[in-house]
Amino acid sequence: MKIDVKHIQKRGKAGWRYRRKIPEELRTVFGKREHLVPLGATEQEALRKYPRVHAEAEKLLADAIKRANGPTPTEWGHFRDGIAAARKMGFRQDRDFPSLDEIEHDTDWQARMKAVEKIVRKYVPDFDSVEDDDDDDLPLPDFLPTEADTALARALMLNPSGTPAPTLEDAKRLYRKERVGDDETKQMELERVFKLVVEALGKDRKLASLKREDAKEVRDHMLDGRKASSVDRYLNVVRAVINHAIREFDLAGATNPFMNLEAAPKDRAEPDKDKRRPFTxxxxxxxTARIAYHAKTDLRHIWTILNGTGCRLAEVSGLRVADVYLDHAIPHITVEWHDDRRIKNKVSxxxxxxxxxxxxxxxxxxxxAGKATMLFPAYGRPRGPASASAALGKHVRACVSDPKATTHSLRHLMKDRLRLAGVTKSDQDIVLGHSSGSVGEDYGGDEARLEMARRALEKALA
Incomplete structure (x- = not known):
């Protein structure tokens, strides 16, 4: 029997799986590029599980479409938008409620009440027919007011019910707006991490209510099926989001329960199978010989530059033509942050x-490259480094079966070459873009650093 059902894939000895590509416009919301679910080792088992797995995938995609069409504002979000709308009308929040004796002569308050009345008339056309002392017999609105109008009315009345408490969702959205921006890769990671946070806690939670036990619940949930190193990276994201929220929301006295929380003790040795090693x-x-005969020209150039510089793959694949200085006294490339490529940190x-x-x-x-902006147009784009890694990885694996050897092993090899050539630690850091942790690394000119890097590479590659 041959299975001919959408989204089912046979994977050799690994059995069958459900594989569904996520539409490009939903990948940021969904948090990944593909939806993969194991279906079992046999055709019969795969067919039995398929209806449930397919239904779950349909629901996930439907939810992603809803989120892509615009996130539903939270209570705090409505509160903030209401204040912003009132400010555009000329009304601020930095004033007190008037006393009964002051209301009649308080022109600002009277203007606020007229604005509120205008909002009410949109939903209660018969408002003029209500007598001043007939509050118990107000006509019902023709339809419910929008959240935006409700929030504006509350802001005009100085939010008598107080400021709502911001939640984890509010913290995530603020961090995405102010720190992540348009970086699609970081957006996907942020959504992926906070999907796990909500799964662990069961619902969106107010920031002020989070306890250490909640943080441990999140950590333990993340550790289910994931490496400790990955979970530590996820926890770093959560810590950064909450710290940013505590500061920007002015949550005086609030603490971040994720601080100093680790997926595994730092003194526990990382399993050898998880470590990368240098190439021989x-x-x-x-x-190099295989790539010369079987790879495209741009991949051959990328591999050669990686081998001769010790750069990270993303640093080379994301180079612009303007980043290559061939006419300089010391020909070089500049690894720099730009719109089409992010670098790891400042010292990179x-x-x-x-x-x-x-x-x-x-x-x-x-x-x-000719007149192109990017040195490697096929890879100088979002997710380009991942594509280059996959392409080079096929050639690496054809020659080296050890999973601890990857394209990044070239960078490890350069580190060993620099050490064996007797290059000082500070000069190694200049070449590889590592931080020494010293204040002195910020001192000195670019020309001097370039000369030291040239001497170091010449020793290493001799």
Missing amino acids: LDEVAAI RRNVPLIGDALQAAKEAVKA
């Missing part, structure tokens, strides 16, 4: 000399 020189030679911003084969590859890449 023979492995690099074999992979650096100039890296081009020597030997790396210099030749850069010259050929600049010529091939």
Whole structure:
């Protein structure tokens, strides 16, 4: 029997799985590019599980579509929007309620009440027929007021019920707006992490109500099926979001229960299978030969520059033509933050000399790029580094079966080359973009750093 059902895929000895690509416009909301669910080892088991798994996928996509069409404002969000709308009308919140004796002569308050009355008339057309002393017989509205009008009316009346408490969802949205911005990769990670947080806690929670036990619940839920190193990265995101919210929401006295919470004790050795290792020189030679014969020209140039500089893959695949300085006394590339490529941190911003084969590859890449902005147009885009990694990874795996050896192993190899050449730790950090933790690393000029990096690479590659 041959299965011919949508979204089912056979994976050799691994069995069957449900594989569904997420539409590009929903990937940020969904938090991933594909929805994958194991269906079992046999056709019969896969067919039995398919209806339930497919129904769950349909629901997830429907929910993602709703979120993509615009998130529903939270209580705090409505409160904030109401204050903003009142401010546009010229009404501020920094005043007190008038006393009964002051109401008649308080022009600001009278203007506020007229604005509220205007809102009410939208929903109660017969409002004029109500007598001043007939409050118990107010006509019913024709339809319920919108949340926006309700929030504006409350803001005009100085929010008599007080300020609502911001929640985790409010914190996430604020962080996305002020810190993540348009970075699609970080947006997806933020949504993915906070989906796990809500799963662990069962619902959106007020920030002030979070306890240490809640943080541990989130950590333990994240650890289910995930490596401790990944969970530590997720917890860093949660910590950053909550710290930002505590500061920006002025939550005086609030503490972040995720502080100093680790997925695993730092003194626990990382399993050997989870560590990357450097390539051997023979492995690099074999992979280079394979790439020369089987890979596209741009991948060959990327690999050669990685091998000759020790840069991260994203740092090279995201280079612009303007980042390559071939006419400088020391030909080099500049690793810099720009709209099409993010760098890991501030110290990663650096100039890296081009020597030997790396210099030749850069010259050929600049010529091939022509008038394009990006040095490698196929990979100088969002998710481009992931595509380059997958493409190079196939050539690496064809030559080296050890899973601890990946494209990033070139960077580990450069570290070993620098050490064995006797290059000082500070000069190694200049080449690789590592932080020494010293205040002194911020001192000195770019030209001097470039010269030190050139000397270090020449020693390492001799």
